Amino acid sequence: MIGVGVIGYGYWGPNLVRNFNEAHSSRVVAVCDLSSQRLGQVQRRYPTVKTTTDYRELLSDPAIDAIAVATPVSTHFELAIQVLRAGKHVLVEKPLTTTVEQGERLLEEAARGRQVLMVDHTFVYTGAVRKIRELVNGGQLGKLYYYDSVRVNLGLFQHDVNVLWDLAVHDLSIMDYVLNARPEAVAATGIAHVPGQPKDVAYLTCIFGSNLIAHFHVNWLAPVKIRRTLIGGDQQMIVYDDLEPSEKVKIYNKGITLNNGEGRYQLLVGYRSGDMQAPQLDTTEALQAEVGHFLECIERGCPPLTSGKMGLRVVRILEAANHSLTLCGRPVELHWEVD
Amino acid sequence: MIGVGVIGYGYWGPNLVRNFNEAHSSRVVAVCDLSSQRLGQVQRRYPTVKTTTDYRELLSDPAIDAIAVATPVSTHFELAIQVLRAGKHVLVEKPLTTTVEQGERLLEEAARGRQVLMVDHTFVYTGAVRKIRELVNGGQLGKLYYYDSVRVNLGLFQHDVNVLWDLAVHDLSIMDYVLNARPEAVAATGIAHVPGQPKDVAYLTCIFGSNLIAHFHVNWLAPVKIRRTLIGGDQQMIVYDDLEPSEKVKIYNKGITLNNGEGRYQLLVGYRSGDMQAPQLDTTEALQAEVGHFLECIERGCPPLTSGKMGLRVVRILEAANHSLTLCGRPVELHWEVD
Amino acid sequence: MIGVGVIGYGYWGPNLVRNFNEAHSSRVVAVCDLSSQRLGQVQRRYPTVKTTTDYRELLSDPAIDAIAVATPVSTHFELAIQVLRAGKHVLVEKPLTTTVEQGERLLEEAARGRQVLMVDHTFVYTGAVRKIRELVNGGQLGKLYYYDSVRVNLGLFQHDVNVLWDLAVHDLSIMDYVLNARPEAVAATGIAHVPGQPKDVAYLTCIFGSNLIAHFHVNWLAPVKIRRTLIGGDQQMIVYDDLEPSEKVKIYNKGITLNNGEGRYQLLVGYRSGDMQAPQLDTTEALQAEVGHFLECIERGCPPLTSGKMGLRVVRILEAANHSLTLCGRPVELHWEVD
């Protein structure tokens, strides 16, 4: 039985506590939050769980083997590094850190202690995203044309990071998992409408060495909620709509054919259209699968799917995107080391 | 009764002929196309209309007062300038020309002869777009936040212009009409997947002096057809979905409120949510309204809504976008003269 | 070249004239309507077609081989019987007649003269309905559970027939074609909201000898347009939504499984869920296919898909439904002769 502590009981923390509580191989030992009101909620719901406003009590508690950090982004690095130094495994809310340099230091610390460092990129554990990876990896889409994502809604404004770090972070982790491709450069434009607050609308293009392009539209000021990704290949194309109640992934047997045309007005491009299919998806709650995976990685000493390395790759793109934002969209190159 | 000639009977020409034929104050005198098969169709449907493969017959025909040019973009300038020099009014398919310089020469020529030079930016004549302009102009949206448009589908590939000139041209004309605002710079990224063919996926950001941002996503390789525009203001927001059968325009009484928060974790941004309304729209066929407007401008000597000037503004943005595309998204400034 | 006359140039007549005009093996000789304004439209669009307000001119015109009757339902029988007696083939707008007895007399007359008597049940000629028949006939749905259809919208009120005869007539012809099953009884409820006018909302159940049930909801007073049919079988199920732009037919690999449960609280029914598939459909205009089929039946002397017999089966159900309506839903039995 793995003893778990949770730091942060705001928006996401309650889901972590609930899932670690229901998992068979873990029990929640203690929850930390700065708000005594929220801790009161913990006590009502889980009378046997300890509560505290001082996270250091969790670090020093020998009954705790692993800690989940679900606090504002700006505190991730400081808390996670202390968790690792205290010899405990750590699950960090996304994004991993606010800079590449912080992320690299976390990876080093985790490697030194052979501890599990996992990032809470929850979407990777959904049935939809796992099915998409299966399709792309299986070659069913053929050569990839583009990856296009829209993730917009009204709120929730973050105060310490802009909308790319809050929303595009999901899509970047999905793309990393699904395409396994690393952009050579990024170009981002965006705007802040609330004085003193981060950018709330942003557009990010990822430029690859191949014929692939990726683009992300994120927005905290949209009147409707949209969660739609288009992935085009030369064989098939995918529409992934996370708001669809059941048919979240649709595979279109559509594309173009290239013909030898003659003369100036001959069409060179033909259109191919076939059936659409919506595969059945695993409907397990993603966070339940993720929590189970985290516990299994601890028990077996395996690296997680959403490892610190993946978390760092996402931060690297976001950091470059921030740089491009300050340059009004001028592309910024990315340098990837072999890992 | 205004005598009309039509050059080009391909994709759009039949719609022009049909509408000029049904209009009360015009009659179609002659149709020109390079394909005798297409001209055969004209003869079957309109036995009294003359057909020819030589457009110069239309230029010299005294029964023709106005000519509609519905040919590939690369030929617009050459044909339109000859129409104007022949002393006839001209309706040019969108986009007006392939360069700003060509557009300026057409405007000069039309001004010299006091002829009507109109661009076929059809969407401006739809009930939906006219309603949106009414809402924006009436101040109902408040201060504008963003204009975001997606126009994607499979095909039709153009051979002489890229996807921005084929699809974004619609959105740029709508934005010009609705917002009456001119971007200071543009940044565009895109990619071509078919060797030797123009870019088929592109993203365009328009940067304004104010707090406004505009973005356009166009794609010839999408598995589904999307025609959706989001327009955000600090009072209300619009979703314009041109594929909705009846409720194309939805107005959301949504937004944020700014409060004085205290302390580090106080929320500064609140969310405001109210009713949604879908106003009834005029359902007259846009091209019928447009053709009527063109004929009225000829009769009264008035400048059209989609004037050469508007067409030139759209071409100016597209030309800068092409430049930015070659620079991988680096922003390109736009210079506007007073007009 | 088959000479065609069209009686009635109101709502549907123009579509018939257009399609007979564009068909390769027919030409429109004359159009009859009581309104000289409508005949003026014919003259403008088709200068070579004769027009008249006296349908008898069509009956006696030796250049006319076949006549399409697109007039109010109450006139179908009288016109069609005269067309047949004049020795011409006839395409009758749906429903065939207002009574079974009239329908039987038309069938006799057509059989006597070996003429083609076809009913304009257009939906049978759509790619969607043909695909559904293929699926049902191929046994892909397994044993049929139910057929449920909703066809509602605002208007168009008919004055001589109620909403079942105007809207359910489509669904009954589709069901006849797809299921090839004949109900043993019908039960119908409905209501008229406009004094002196026919019932504008109605519900019709068809009861079969097997385990199948069919139900039809039709309504002229609905605020939204719905065209949705559910067809359930024990292997697969179909959702046919005629308003979907491209994926009109969706096949769900869903159903129940029956297990031997023990004890009072054991579940006996399990649920089976698999992929959904939307097959590609033929997108030819249904009326074009229908007109081609009518002309082919004339040339080859073959019975049409939507024969007089099918039209009569539909009228037989509608007549019984009217009877049940007057009995507030009491079921009315149907008697089918072998045909």
Next chain:
Amino acid sequence: MIGVGVIGYGYWGPNLVRNFNEAHSSRVVAVCDLSSQRLGQVQRRYPTVKTTTDYRELLSDPAIDAIAVATPVSTHFELAIQVLRAGKHVLVEKPLTTTVEQGERLLEEAARGRQVLMVDHTFVYTGAVRKIRELVNGGQLGKLYYYDSVRVNLGLFQHDVNVLWDLAVHDLSIMDYVLNARPEAVAATGIAHVPGQPKDVAYLTCIFGSNLIAHFHVNWLAPVKIRRTLIGGDQQMIVYDDLEPSEKVKIYNKGITLNNGEGRYQLLVGYRSGDMQAPQLDTTEALQAEVGHFLECIERGCPPLTSGKMGLRVVRILEAANHSLTLCGRPVELHWEVD
């Protein structure tokens, strides 16, 4: 602080326990279920709540003031009558009982002891249904034309009641609350596809004395989930789609106008079309509101919205519907006493 006991911890019981647990004026004292596995779940989640397999322990527990009965329908009457006789208030899962006679006896028993007898018709407490009642009561729809509801999905098959008692029960309670009208007769058709099991597809028409008609389509064997109600009036019309994430209620300013036509072919009916509006709805969880209302009724001694009387009216319609089902749809009259 009101002490609450819950009998039945199957599908719905956990939601009742959670809401009574989170309510300010109640605490959950004990939970009863026949399954020790389910009781184990209660113990893990609520370590301070007593558990038992013998419901009589709840009846005799002086710490318990009110009991919620969330067991199969066939046991409602027997359990509820004992709860009332034990002097406790009772919240009974819908439908109240399996017969009118049972329901009448429960009402008498509750009246005798002046106890609260409330039925768990949850939908009445949703923001959507309360808004619809407000609109109908306020006269905004004008004179009512029809009430049409579709509630279909795959499963969950019930073993002791048919699909009308499982699904239409929701719609009948909503209609009772919204329209406050009582049908004079009902006509129902349906079918059972699983041998030995209740009917899984059913259609129910309610016939009123006025010009109103109501119809309900319920189905446990549908491939898709639909929850849609149309309510038509002569001024406005409502579409209530419970699956819409935010705009569940849409109000259409649509209808017909009646004109004096002249002659046989003059149209008497015109169509009126205006804006559509989707009002903002209260998004409080319905069961939370309902539980609060139940507790308030106990404290203040007031009759609840979903009183035993309403529950009995719903059972009266269902009982008559069952009768009509056995008569293949023959209408069955309803007799209402003044209450």
